[in-house]
Amino acid sequence: MNQRDQRLIIAIVIIVLVLAILIPLLMWAAGSAWMADWGFSGMMGGWWGFMGLTMALPLIIIVVVLLIIMREEERNVPIPPPPPVLPPMTPPAVQILDMRYARGELSREEYWRMREELTGGKRPGA
Numbered sequence: 225m226n227q228r229d230q231r232l233i234i235a236i237v238i239i240v241l242v243l244a245i246l247i248p249l250l251m252w253a254a255g256s257a258w259m260a261d262w263g264f265s266g267m268m269g270g271w272w273g274f275m276g277l278t279m280a281l282p283l284i285i286i287v288v289v290l291l292i293i294m295r296e297e298e299r300n301v302p303i304p305p306p307p308p309v310l311p312p313m314t315p316p317a318v319q320i321l322d323m324r325y326a327r328g329e330l331s332r333e334e335y336w337r338m339r340e341e342l343t344g345g346k347r348p349g350a
Contacts, residue, residue: 244283
């Protein structure tokens with residue numbers, strides 16, 4: 225999800241939350257004034273705001289669910305696999321020695337003696 229989409233979703237969430245707060249307040253204010261004008265202030269005078277809240281409650285639930293889904297999407301971003309482990313490289317001097325032996329410039333004894341000097345006395349496969 226790019227930044228533009230995130231900003232749009234945040235703006236929508238803010239608008240919905242503002243409406244969810246304003247609807248009950250406006251219903252409470254309008255209902256109390258209307259009921260008081262007709263002489264019914266005792267019957268439902270203080271409950272109009274609660275009725276507005278119950279109307280706005282589905283909007284609040286939808287916003288909360290959307291926020292949870294967005295967070296889960298951010299958490300579930302696949303992590304790239306680690307780079308492959310490469311075998312240890314042979315030092316360039318040993319490679320040159322191998323090429324000289326392959327061309328026949330060195331005898332077997334000279335090759336192994338030089339190779340043991342370069343690798344610290346370790347023979348491959350030993």
